[in-house]
Amino acid sequence: MVKRKAEKQQAAAPMSAVAARKARQQQAQNQTPKNDADVEIVTEPPSKKPRRSVEAIEAKDNTSGPETRGPRTRSSKKQDAAVSTETAKGHQRRTTRSKKLESPQPDPQSQDESEKEESNKHQVDGPEDMTEDEVASVAGEADGYESPADTSTEIQNFPLSKVRLGKSNIVYTDESNLCVSIKEKMNMALLGQYDLWVKRGVISLMGAKLHPSKKSYRVYAPSTHSLPVIKCVAGVDGEAEVELKSCNNGLARLRDISPLYQKIWNGQNSAADKVTLKGAAKDSRRSYSVLYTSADDPLKRHLRPLHLDKKWSASMKALSQRQGSLRVLVCGPKASGKSTFSRYLLNHVLSPAPETENGYINTDGVAFLDLDPGQPEFAPMGQVYLAHLKAPFFGPPFTHPSLDGSRDGQIVRAHYIGATSPKEDPDHYATATMDLLEQYRSLLARYPQCPLIVNYPGWIFGQGLEVATWLVGCLGLSDVVYMSEKGPYEVVEPLSLAANKARVPMTILPSQPTEFVSRSSAQLRSMQIQSYFHQSHPAALGNPLWSDTPLSRTRPIAVKYAGEKQGIAGIMVMGSQINPEMIREVIEGAIVAVVEVNSPDALWGVSSSAQRQSGSDDHDDFEEDGDVEMDSDQPIEQTASSTEDLGVRSPENLPYLFAGSGSCTPLDPKTSNCLGLALVRSVNVGSQNLELSTPIISSRISDALEQGRSIVLVRGPLDNPNWAISEEYHAARAAERRYQQLVSRSKKNGDDQAENQATQKHTLSLLRERIRRASNVPWMTVVEDHSRQQREAAARREKSLWKLRKKAYPGSESETDW
Structure with missing residues (x-):
């Protein structure tokens, strides 16, 4: 007891200020690691800060609308760019919805070092890699049953194929074709696009049972959906034999005009591809890849096989x-x-x-x-x-x-x-x-x-x-x-x-x-309608083709909207009451439906009001027949039209069909048929023409007019075509990237001569000037962010997926699927 009392008195003895400071520093140094860990992991209460979606963060940062992160503008390896393609109406709708959507904030420590390195590597690869900001560009259009979520810790290594390719089951192989034999009850999953030909046995694919025949089937297996599985149902001597062939239809090149199409097909050759491409050229790549597990994917995406219940x-x-x-x-x-x-x-x-x-x-x-x-x-x-x-x-x-x-x-x-x-x-x-x-x-x-x-x-x-x-x-x-x-x-x-x-x-x-998907419903709709406008069906081919040329660089079709020979009977706007003076602003740059009408009764209230004004029940003046030329240099025309009695004319002389107080009554389905969609490029008041971009086959419109039917353009409350506004910008960025890769290869090969440097510099300046012009368009703003924090955040969010939720009825949790 005496000894302890002496020790206490000695500890309490006065010491110099320097000695006291050193003692405190030493004590803090010895205790900091343990205390910090305890505070960070155990004792620190959860943050009370409300969780917001990526869209909400973007809406706050940019009051003119959400941002779409695009490829880097100066050098594709050092800079990031953002593209906003939102109108004021769309921004207001997105901002309102973004306040309702909530998603957990990504935790920077939730990724291990390998994932961070992989994310950074993908971001440096070039504009072909899509950041999460690009994925979230149309997040405001998603319904309340979807929200972005950071799922890096939930991505698992899923088995995809039971078949292991080797000498025993590879029948023949080359740079394009791969013929394999599959034993009964064995399956194989592929990523990409390919033509499938069943040579022997019976296989199942996406619900269909395919038997041997001379016909081949085009299969599309993007990473946006669960991968289809080829399974042997019955075979000769217990095996089925199928041939896979590469295809080049242009669909993969849509990544150059839209970030939503980036990183959805096969990337570098997988382990199975390297086995089947032995002896081929070093840079040989097929349009498909065989994957054994989701870990075989070079881009480390969230891949799943599609197995039915x-x-x-x-x-x-x-x-x-x-x-x-x-x-x-x-x-x-x-x-x-x-x-x-x-x-x-x-x-x-x-x-x-x-x-x-x-x-x-x-x-x-x-x-x-x-x-x-x-x-x-x-x-x-x-x-x-x-x-x-x-x-x-x-x-x-x-x-x-x-x-x-x-x-x-x-x-x-x-x-x-x-x-x-x-x-x-x-x-x-x-x-x-x-x-x-x-x-x-x-x-x-x-x-x-x-x-x-x-x-x-x-x-x-x-x-x-x-x-x-x-x-x-x-x-x-x-x-x-x-x-x-x-x-x-x-x-x-x-x-x-x-x-x-x-x-x-x-x-x-x-x-x-599917619990997690890489695209929301709104994004899939944008991909579908963009694919629609870039698709064509050549008569000589059995499969469609796609063009990666921006719509702004294609030749529009000119349609007369007024005059003696006008090509359309009128323009309708569904869901809103529009003043005739605003009709040009409503349809210009919008997507409209091209509807053929075979009777004036299809206009319901419009035709009856027109009859009352004219005092006649004769409908013959509504029928039109005339010569139609679909050449873009000659406007579409039709004769003998009295559509002036079917509505009102705008200041630009546009025929606006309406009923009552200004709202348009929908066309009668019994006497109308939608031929497809068109994008109104511009309204040329001088020539009184509408410039349209449409994938509708010209003969369908010509036949409709020759048979005395009328053409009506209908504008509905659909999303604005923001993807069309930014196509030229993304195409310009892709052109710059391709040229830089070409210059890099020439340097490696020793072709970098002094006289070529001046040409290269001039070409790069022209490409960057194209980027500058493409970024200076209405309803789109390019925002550059060079900060390291932004690049790391984009790489971290690149692995984010959309988490689907469904409820059986509002307020019910009985059908919630997390």
Whole structure:
């Protein structure tokens, strides 16, 4: 006790200020690591700062609209650029929605060092690599069921292929082709684009069973969707033999005009590719890559194989046994897998089997009634349509955005809703659906054994449920498929009662959504409509082609909108009351539907008001017939038109069709048909021409006018074509990148001579001048950010994915999928 008391007194003895400071420093140095760790990991309370989405952060930083991060403007290895392509109306809508979306902030310490190095490496690679800001450029258009999330810690190594390529199963191989044998119950997954030819045995692919034939099938397997799996179902001596061939259709080059198309196809050769390309040139690359696991992907993306639930497979098999009497309605909540099930069922019914057990062969094709205007399968957004298909399709919707000129199918009839949801105008939606049902009945007169698949949207509450139950009662269905085992009860019960009343069996299947995706629904819609405008169907080829030329560099079609020979009967605007003086601002730079009208009754209130003004019931003056020339140098014209009586004229003399107080009544679906979409490039007041860019085959418009039908342009409340505004900028950046790579290769080869340096410098200055001009356009702002913090944040967010959530009904957690 005495000793301890002495020690305490000695410790309390006075010391100099220097000695005291050294003692404190020594004590702090010994205790800091442990205390810091404790505070950081255990004792520090969670941050109370509200979590915001990437879109919300961008909206705050740039009051003129969200930013789209683009390629670097001066040197693709050192700088970042941002492109904003948002109008004032779109910005207000995005800003409002961004306040509702919440997402966790990415934690810089959640990535290990290897992931950071990989992210930085991808960012330095050039404009071909997309930053998360580019992915989030249209985040404001996503619905409330999606939000961006940092999922770097959740990305796992998933097995993709059971087949391991080697001498035992490689039949032959070269720089383009790869022929392999697959044993029964074995599968193989590929990333990219390829032509598939079944030489021996039977394989399954995206719901279809493919038998040996002379026909090859084009397969699109981007990283935006789960990868399709090639599986051997039956084989000769227990093996099937398939040939894979590279294809070059231009779709991959769309990455040069849109960041949404970047990093979605195969990158560098995988381990399996190196085995099959032995003996080929060093720089040999196919348009596809065989992957054993998701870790084989050089870009380390979130890849998953697409395996169907056993109940899905059993249901498809049972439904296909109904053969020509199949009439099935597929419905369910949002993000439950309705489109995937419909696509796989379609392929399954269209499987070109030589003969089934009962001798039935499907020669009449399949009718596909797509009632989902937000995510249509074979048409751009905003439409409902009836398609007659004769062959399976392998790929997501943006790989077949239209069927014009396709040998595998055609659009029988389409109606422009003008919105991504039927709830904008339920009456018009129901009327359009009734007309499509009449078209299907007419189709049955020519193809009596043509099954029907109806894809219904996720609009299953309120009026949507009423329309669904009405369809069950009037379609003459054979089956109803509901894509959710979790209800809700208030939806399932009315559907079950309607099915029982119509004596139609109802099947309830588990929803099978993809939890994480690399593109939101709005981004996929932008990709689909951009693909639509850049696609063509050459008559001599069985597969479509795509062009990476920006729309601003293509020759528009000139259409007369006034005068003695005008090419359009009028212009309509759906969903809003527009002053005639503002009609030019509304349609210029907007996407419109090109609708053919075969009767003045299609204009409903417009035609009746015109009759009252003219005092005549004669409709002959509405019919037009004249010569039509689709050459871009000659405007489209038609004769004998009195459309001045069908509405009002704007100050630019534009024929604005309206009814009542200024709102446009939708066209009558019974006497109208949507031919496709067009982009209004400009309104030339001097020549009274509309300059349009459209992928519609010119003969369709010519035939419509020659048959006395009228052409009406309809503007709906769809998203503005921001992708079209920034195409030239991204194309200019891609041209600069390609030239810099060419100069770099010439230096490595020793071709960097003094006389070439001046030429190279001049060419680079011209390319950068093109970039400068492309960045100086309306509704787009290029913002450069050279900071290291911004580059690291972009690389960190590059791994972010969209996390899908679905609710069975507002306020319910019974159908939430995290």
